[in-house]
Amino acid sequence: MARGKIQMKRIENTTSRQATFSKRRNGLMKKAYELSVLCDAEIAVIIFSQRGRLYEFSSSTNMQKTIERYRQHATEDVAKKANMEQYMLHLQHEAVDMARQIELLELSKRKFLGQGLGSCSVDDLQEISGELERSLSTIRAKKDQLFKEQIERLKAKEVLLSEENSRLHEKCGETEKPRQSPLLAQPKEAGICSLSSQSSDVETELFIGLPQMHF
Template identity: 60%
Template sequence: MARGKVQMRRIENATSRQVTFSKRRTGLLKKAYELSVLCDAEVAVIIFSQKGRLYEFSSTSEIRKTIDRYRRSTNDAATYQASMEQYILRLKQETTDMERKIELLEVSLRKLSGQCLGSCSMDEIQEIGDQLERSLSSIRERKAQLLNDQIQQLQAKERSLKEENAKLLAKCLANPGQSTTHPRATAIHSRSSRSTDGETRLFIGLAES
């Protein structure tokens, strides 16, 4: 015959309650022993009967060692939980401060762009104007520096090109027969030859009487 489902409530009959306690206590201690052996777990069980009698089981030599380990574990867990709560609170505070700073920066940016000036006092308007003047001055200085750097680079490039042209011209004049070896030298030599021919033509003709 199938065993009926036991209702989870206090057994009113004292005799039945004592019999059930003895059976279930024995089964619980047996399961604890099996768990410790099969799974190599540290197990401790403490049971007090209705009359205050103590029953216990420990997989170690002393149940107090297991109890001390449990206390250390709970204390560590409590300490970790407290530290995590403090860390979360600190993060929330930092987030709030950052949101406030961002809001102030956005308001300042709108004011610098000429918006939301209706609530500004004369001193605030003056401060905004001075700040804009300082910003414009810094921008102009940077712009002038960049332009000056570009001019210097172009002047250096110009000097380099002039030196290169002078070297090529000197080489062409020194070796006119080899001027065809370099295109730029050929062009320079051609211009030089035309110049020389022009000077020669000035002296060709009948002599003046």
């Protein structure tokens, strides 16, 4: 038969309460012993009955040693808790300081943008003006530096491209043989033709008839 669910409240009947105590106590001691053997754990159980009688179990040979170990850990836990609370308090103070600094920075930012200047005195406005001038000087100096660096990079790139262009010209001059232009060759051919025509006129001159006799 299945065991009925027991309602967790004080047993009013003294005899039943004592019997339940003895049964549960023995079961608790047995479970503590099994846990210490199976898991190699250091276990100590202390039970005081309603009449003040002491029942105890310790997996080690010395119950006092286990109690001292527990006290040490309890003290360390209390110290850790105190340190944690102190650390949390420190973080809260830091958060408040950070919020105050952020508020001051936002106020300064609005003033630099020309907003909320109604409450500023002449000295405050003079200080803001000086800060803006210094900021502009720093920005201009940085801009000039970047321009100079960019110009230097472009000059270096120009030199590299010029050297590469020279190498390509030299390479093309070595691989291709020079060719004479047809326009330059044409006058020579024309001259040769004219000479040949003149020579042909001289050599092909003929006379038909009897040779003349000279006396």
